[in-house]
Amino acid sequence: MMMTPVYSKSGPYMSNVMGIINNALNETFLEKLTNHRSLASVPYGSRYRLIDFPLSNMVNSGITNVGILLESKYRSLMDHIGFGKAWDLDRKRNGLFILPPAHIYQNNRAYKGDLQNFSSNIDYIKRSTQEYVIITSPNIVCNIDYRDAFQYHIENENDITIIYKEMDVFRRDTSYTVINTDDNDRIIDMKVNPDKNFYKKISLQRYIIKKDLLLEIIDNCISKGEWDFVKNAIIGNIKNLKVYGYPFHSYASVINSINGYYKSNLELLKPDVWQELFLKNGSIFTKPKDEAPSEYKESSIARNILAANGCIIEGEVRNSILFRGVKIHPDSFIKNSIIMQKSEIGPGAKLENVILDKGVTITADKELKGDTNYPVILEKNSIV
């Protein structure tokens, strides 16, 4: 008799893991920066969008099937990721899947929570051939290789593994999802954005779980009228499932407030952070734009800056982050600022502690100054 051939390899291989990026999150804390875009497509670090980090981390770890849950304002995100070409996710098998909020077409339109997004796309999760899932959020920036955490998940026979980081200092104005573990890293308590940071360990919102268990939990929660992924699906199961933490020791930054976003960008100017985020554990991929190298003209002074390509710098820039195609005219002065794509700073203008969204024009001799903990933000395409 003929043996039935085995076509798919099961077991603890990264090819047996799918990824879900949960972009159905509250994003209002970024104010003007999220007026026109979702959190995942907020520009970050000179040439990236926040989603580039979780997406690249998955691809660099060997995951080839990634779904992105969307809730609102996702035009710019879809424009950015396209068919996933920049991440090698435009594939015949597996690849990138955009998971839109189908529930908005249902009769009862009230939004209940992100489990609704999972449930709207449950067929995608069921149909995927992988046995394991890694679920991530775009609001935490880090460069992480999931292979070790996944190995630990298998060997320790965890039901859910949560990647966490132990913090020395908490950032002002930023709330965290904190966890408490016993000596074996088993998670015994977990709180979402408490006023007081009870524990030193924060969740990096990276969860590893068996797909069948995830489906069961989602069904369970929804049937009880529970709609929050972290609070209900994860915290609700701490007591009855084996939920363990896996420590991460490199740079990680929680983007949970304007100040957090601002400081996190400026932290990239520290060479060790630059190294850990951009070079360790693989490159961060982003949509390529084919810009020429940046030009530093004779009159320019640039000290301690990160710049993308296509910039023309004729003024003075210090401790700042310049995105692609930024123009800085002579005699201008820029300090501790984030200048996004295609913005233009007129001659003689002075900017300090400022965030300029894309395409902002600052006319000649204008002066703008924000606070070191609360930068001035100018909306996309505004002219000052």
Next chain:
Amino acid sequence: MANPELLAMILAGGKGSRLGVLTKNIAKPAVPFGGEYRLIDFPLSNCSNSGIDTVGVLTQYKPLVLNSYIGNGRSWDLDLNRGGVTVLPPYVKETGGSWYRGTADAIYQNIEFIDINDPEYVLILSGDHIYKMDYSLMLDYHKEKNAEATIGVLEVPLEDANRFGIMNTDNSQRIFEFQEKPENPKNNLASMGIYIFKWETLKKYLLKDAENDDSDGDFGKDIIPAMINNDLQIYAYKFTDYWKDVGTIKSYWRAHMDLLGDSPELNLHDRNWIIYSVNPNKPPQYIAETAEVDHSLINKGTQVLGKIKNSVLFFGVLVERDVIIENSVILPNSRIGKGSHIKNSIIGRNVTVEANSKIGADNQTEELKITVVGDEETVKKNSSIKSGTVVGK
């Protein structure tokens, strides 16, 4: 079968031997340029921007890097269902195989490729010139003149004309004489090596030329003179923008310095005519507190902790503290160690310059001597390389 009106053939098999160590492992069209590009990006981007969707790239010398660089043409939007880019190395036919003898012979050997695509016109380009040109305007001109062939020409200073193939034209720009490097040039219109032919006409001449054992199989030496002899309608198409053939180390260096002017003739920031390239994915460039950058181009993934003046730095370069780099070109992924001084130099790809080295920094005279360090070389600590030296074989 794409059946395009105009099909482009890019000649990219040249060794570019006058570039020396820079073309040791790669064909000339694969040589890096302008901090971000390779020479082949210019004709490929021009094709893409001119709306040409079927392109053949003829490779021969050291084609590996070039072949994988071009890939399926994705970077230039030339990965198409109909047409797209096809790399054409020499191949064995029923009657045996041979290398491409000359520019025209290379096209002759690929008649089948062109016939399969069945274009009305064929555009012949070089893979190693730096310029931005809309070929669709040249085709309009070609059709308007009802020409059999149109040759792209540049006005050069009359005293330099003896280094070029010179076209002698009448008032209507019709070419009645072609002189290859004439001693006493009568005109200053130099061939850019850009041709548009009616395919039917060109094919006839290629077949005839192939029967001639004395022929070099070259457009400039054989095909064009034969067409002129037969009194065909051949016109010159004047190009007045920036154009450079970076054939020598000096011209390669100078073309980079051209990019550093206050308003360089070659504008690489024009979003209406983007020069595309295979974008290596690198983090943003980092200019440290200790850095000084003056009059320079810097690309992504490069970290600068020292002083840079009048220089072009490609991607992935590391410039450590107390380094001085002036009037130089640093190719991708090279590391310049602490305290080194580099002047009037071209540093190849993946070069390691160890601490306190002096490269080309001794020249105090007016005379320009370019120092070159070839790909993958290591310059040992405290070494001193005299200006005008070429390191590497």
